[in-house]
Amino acid sequence: MKIEKIRTAVVGCGMISNIYIRNLSRMFAIIDLTTLCDVNPAAAKEKAETYGIPRTMSIDEVAAAPDIDLVVCLTGPAVHESVIRKMLEAGKHVYTEKMFTTDLAASRALVKLADEKGLYLGVAPDTVLGAGIQTARCLIDRGMIGDVTSALLTINRNQVLNSEYFRFLRGPGGTLPYDVGVYYIGAAIALLGSVTAIAAFGNPAPLHAPEVLYANAEAEPWQIPGNNTVAASLRFANGAVGSVLFDGNTVAAEQHAITIYGTKGILKVGDPNTFNGEVTLILPENAPVKMPFTHGYDGVNRLGDFPFAHYGDRGIGVAEMAWAIRKGRKNNRCSKEFGLHCQEVLQGMDIAAQTGSVYVPESSCVMEGLKPGFYSSMFGGTARGDAEYSLMD
Numbered sequence: 001m002k003i004e005k006i007r008t009a010v011v012g013c014g015m016i017s018n019i020y021i022r023n024l025s026r027m028f029a030i031i032d033l034t035t036l037c038d039v040n041p042a043a044a045k046e047k048a049e050t051y052g053i054p055r056t057m058s059i060d061e062v063a064a065a066p067d068i069d070l071v072v073c074l075t076g077p078a079v080h081e082s083v084i085r086k087m088l089e090a091g092k093h094v095y096t097e098k099m100f101t102t103d104l105a106a107s108r109a110l111v112k113l114a115d116e117k118g119l120y121l122g123v124a125p126d127t128v129l130g131a132g133i134q135t136a137r138c139l140i141d142r143g144m145i146g147d148v149t150s151a152l153l154t155i156n157r158n159q160v161l162n163s164e165y166f167r168f169l170r171g172p173g174g175t176l177p178y179d180v181g182v183y184y185i186g187a188a189i190a191l192l193g194s195v196t197a198i199a200a201f202g203n204p205a206p207l208h209a210p211e212v213l214y215a216n217a218e219a220e221p222w223q224i225p226g227n228n229t230v231a232a233s234l235r236f237a238n239g240a241v242g243s244v245l246f247d248g249n250t251v252a253a254e255q256h257a258i259t260i261y262g263t264k265g266i267l268k269v270g271d272p273n274t275f276n277g278e279v280t281l282i283l284p285e286n287a288p289v290k291m292p293f294t295h296g297y298d299g300v301n302r303l304g305d306f307p308f309a310h311y312g313d314r315g316i317g318v319a320e321m322a323w324a325i326r327k328g329r330k331n332n333r334c335s336k337e338f339g340l341h342c343q344e345v346l347q348g349m350d351i352a353a354q355t356g357s358v359y360v361p362e363s364s365c366v367m368e369g370l371k372p373g374f375y376s377s378m379f380g381g382t383a384r385g386d387a388e389y390s391l392m393d
């Protein structure tokens, strides 16, 4: 089959662009990564040289280029809205890193704009398409734990200390619930479906006096805006309830957990910020069993030495959307509706905490599982068409 590739540009050549550029240029037969762009042209040039990407452009040139179909937005969250809007208005399909935007109304307006223009708009985290979460989804769909009754989602970090290094964390969208909790909410939505009601309590981040990396270099302390610790209760459309604890005000010893309880068994799902979180099935009268992956994209680096390899298979969501574009089907995985729903659930926790009332999200989404049985390891991972088959339909 001759594959007509989707001509792609990356906008935002910072930290996470390394794994995206490497993967998009080498892992997916559907993607032709031709162009890099950054508000700082030197950053784009440096990445183009490092990864062998043919050209760099300004943001206006990307918008005007007739030979770019899809733009991947990898700027910090505060800049997503302006980049996405500009590219949609220029007639480009867009895929953006999380958070969708830092403002719910802005995200809703972008969904509307994409619909009006008939353009695809996709939103990370695409870790939900990795082997770990897709295997868990497959086991749930096949009844291994019966009907899902409840879920437990928890992650902790010292987000304030992290904001010394990752500067975009100091602004809107930088709290632990938004920056990292989104992987847990995304996983919960991918496994259980949409959320229909939210109750919550929250606490803000402390005012932070610079401690380590920027000691003496920063005059002013800062405070990450919003609730950095949230305890919430969720009800899902399928009737299950969920308990959420996101704590960004504690130490960096990460204790993450996703546990899905059902009428016939329990599933433990590994780190949703990776592509290969272990999936453990617990059934009465058996020792817990680590389940084999039913899907590819297990986050293992098979393309040779690479310092950013631990960032895994980022880019699957872009490729899945590219296949949707090429085949004229909906992208019912990392879609704009998925991104909007993740954002509204997180924002709903803040609103519920602030008002002391139950927040009822307006949004919902469909999240289809990927086809099982296609793996990333064929011929040592050099056959690009193996796991990619699971992204086509």
Ligand SMILES: NC(=O)c1ccc[n+]([C@@H]2O[C@H](COP(=O)([O-])OP(=O)(O)OC[C@H]3O[C@@H](n4cnc5c(N)ncnc54)[C@H](O)[C@@H]3O)[C@@H](O)[C@H]2O)c1
Binding pocket: 011, 012, 013, 014, 015, 016, 017, 037, 038, 039, 040, 043, 059, 074, 075, 076, 077, 079, 083, 097, 098, 099, 166, 168
């Ligand atoms: N760093 C991580 O570990 C990580 C992991 C997963 C997802 N993400 C997400 O990826 C995105 C980027 O994160 P990062 O860590 O790479 O940030 P970063 O600050 O390292 O890079 C962002 C880049 O965008 C550029 N930029 C800013 N405004 C721009 C504009 N208007 N036009 C073009 N370029 C512009 C900046 O110059 C910078 O090079 C964020 O949405 C973040 O949530 C980051």
